[in-house]
Amino acid sequence: MSAIMEGQGIAYVSGNVFTADNEGTWVEAFVVSESGIFAAVGTNDEILDLARRQKLTTVDLQHRFVMPGIHDAHVHILLGSLATSSYLQPGMDATMTNIASRLKSPECACEHAHVFGDWVIGSLYRIDDFDRAALDVDYPDTPVVLRGGAGHAMFLNSAALEKSGYSLHEPDALHEQFFRRADGSLTGEVTELAMTKAALAIPKPEMAFVKRSITEGIGRLHSVGVTSFQEAASNTTILKALAELDASDELKMDVQTHIVYKPEHLAEESFLTLHKTLDDAASFESKHVRTNFVKFMLDGVPLHPYYTHAGLTDTGEIDESKIQIDDLAEAVARFDKRGMTCKIHCTGHGSTRRALDVYEAVRKSNKDGPKHEIAHCSGVHEDEYPRFKQLNVTAEMSPSMFFVHPITSMSNGLMDWNFGKMLQHGAHLTIGSDWTFQDPAILPSCALILDSVAAALPDATDVKRSAAEEICRMLTKAGAVATGRESTVGTIAVGKKANFVMVNRDLSRGEFEGSQILQTWFEGKSVFEAKQSAQEAK
Structure with missing residues (x-):
């Protein structure tokens, strides 16, 4: 056991704690310091002994499953909040x-x-x-x-x-x-x-209402275990609201804002102000908000009757008629040089290929640039899977509700989130809800991808458990790595922020179905606690 003690803290004991590190470490107990970091991690005996010596308050986790807070890789915080409330x-x-x-x-x-x-x-x-x-x-x-x-x-x-x-x-x-x-x-x-x-x-709500809506939306995310998210279509209004909330100590969430480059309708803001905000992105950074992220919507959706996704022609060429951004290469190169992570919306084989081609070009000129992303990854050609690892690109899998869904089944194979194939090729995977109008909970969808993930782990001693633990890492550590926060969050380890959740099922055993978040902590403070009926459910 290692420990960093500073003043008083709280000892959490008798837990079933998955730390989410690469070694698959399990512990029974930990201490959260007054400043909201993990001050000690270890066995029950070790933490109880430390608690006695330090006269710490002790909380019994009752052998419930605990893991780091969930990172949602794709959220529309204002749109989701307004859709719920307004x-x-x-x-x-x-x-x-x-x-x-x-x-x-x-x-x-x-x-x-x-x-x-x-x-x-x-x-x-x-x-x-x-x-x-x-x-x-x-x-x-x-x-x-x-x-x-x-x-x-x-x-x-x-x-x-x-x-x-x-x-x-x-x-x-x-x-x-x-x-x-x-x-x-x-x-x-x-x-x-x-x-x-x-x-x-469309008229825009006043700033006071925007902040209230975002706060309510963050509360809803807390209820499904989220302590960090990537805002996938940030505009000036959202950035100002987040900055003001953080300045008044009301933002109980780590946020990464992908500021929209194109198109305007995604940001609901004119290029006249939107691109100035992109240029001034650093000025909106705060304690919990990082703004070095950019969003591009390269194509549409493979849904009836629209079919606005960019596929491949009969001769294997990219369907240029569906590519919505004509200066993608120049823009990505510019932001890559500034150290900004790019997230490119791709739903078709052609758009995914175009995005990877652009990322390959910038890596040739700037080999140590940021870890970029492809959003959705629902249309990936067989030839492209190896390129995610080769180019150090995150495969952001979203919307989670569509992984298995009637709408997905009606897409004639155009929507396919192949977790197993991504993992077989060594891709770095994150999961996003793409919360706009639906329930933002990701955990229910995780039960539907267990078999696909397990297919990539044929040599594991306990394939189902290994697959479940891998999914838990996608929900936690993988998001921290994708956003450059791995030194401070993503795993339960000494010195990292005490962002963690308690669940009524053992997710490490693949018990995603019927799982409920019982409690969520952000920087050591409880930000959500389920009602008694959910607490009692096992």
């Missing part, structure tokens, strides 16, 4: 005939909908054959915008189209997909870059 939710079964009445129903009422002024903002997945007429009768003068298509589409009524600056006969443009009536006028369903005008026109 968006109208007409439901997955909304149709053309009931959508307007659903939005006006008491069940759909939202206490904070007023933050968008006279606009009505909601979210759904999609309505087949949507037409603005379904909303125009009930909302003739009120702009209505419904977000959908897994974040790649919007559904607007006529007032919203007009208020956003669209013509009803808006001409087609590159990477803008407009759905049209028989006469050529817009139905109101728009995707990808066609969302830009609406995204920039």
Whole structure:
């Protein structure tokens, strides 16, 4: 046992503690110092003896499973928070005939909908054959915008189209997909870059409300065990809110902000201010917020009826018609030279290949640059798997809810998160919820990837346990390494921040199904504790 004692602390004993280090170390007990770091880690006897000598408060973990706090590699903190607190939710079964009445129903009422002024903002997945007429009768003068298509589409009524600056006969443009009536006028369903005008026109909540929403969202992340996350579409508003929260000691979370380079609709902010914020990224850094991260959305989604992902042509070439950023190579090289980690959204074989080609080029000119990422990794060609390790690129696997899902099964094989193949080729893997509208919990999806991870570990003595421990490391240590925080978080070790969670199941045995977070600690302080019924569940 090693120890760093400084004043009083708390001794946690009789636990089933997975430290998440590479050696698969297990301990029974540890001490958290007053300043919120792990001051000692060891056996029950060692920690109890230390507690007696130091007169420390002792907490019995009751042999429950404990591991480092979860790192969520892909979160949209403001969008997820607003969707929970401020968006109208007409439901997955909304149709053309009931959508307007659903939005006006008491069940759909939202206490904070007023933050968008006279606009009505909601979210759904999609309505087949949507037409603005379904909303125009009930909302003739009120702009209505419904977000959908897994974040790649919007559904607007006529007032919203007009208020956003669209013509009803808006001409087609590159990477803008407009759905049209028989006469050529817009139905109101728009995707990808066609969302830009609406995204920039939607009224923005006041800063006080933004901070309150983010705080509520962080509380929800605490409830699913998250103590660190990567904000995947940061803009100036989010950065200012995080800075103010941290300055007032209200930010109980480690945050890495991927500031959007392109496109504008992803950030919901004009390039005029967004790119200045990117240039000034360092000025937004604070105790818990690191801002040396950039986001690029290179293509769309392989979902019906959009299919805006960049695949490969019949001759094996990248489908350039679906590549949404034409200056990717120059931009990545510029940010790489500044030491900023790039996260490139890729959902198709072609976009993934383009991103890896760009990363390969910057590594030739700057071999010691930062560890970049590919977001989602749901469309990776057989030839590309070895390149993740070769180029020191993190394979960020998200959204976790889609790993096995009816929508995924309808993609005709276009969505495939192959954990086993990634691991066989030595890739560094992280997992993200891609929280926007859904439950941000990652643990339920981990049960669905056990077999895939196990397939990469055929020589293990206990394959299932080894696979489960590997997944636990993906959720903890891997995120710390991906974001450059491995010296301070990610494992339970002396000198690191005491960010940890207690779970009602032994995740190391693959018991992800039915698992619940019982308690979450950030820097030694409890930030979430489940209700008694969950505490008693075993």
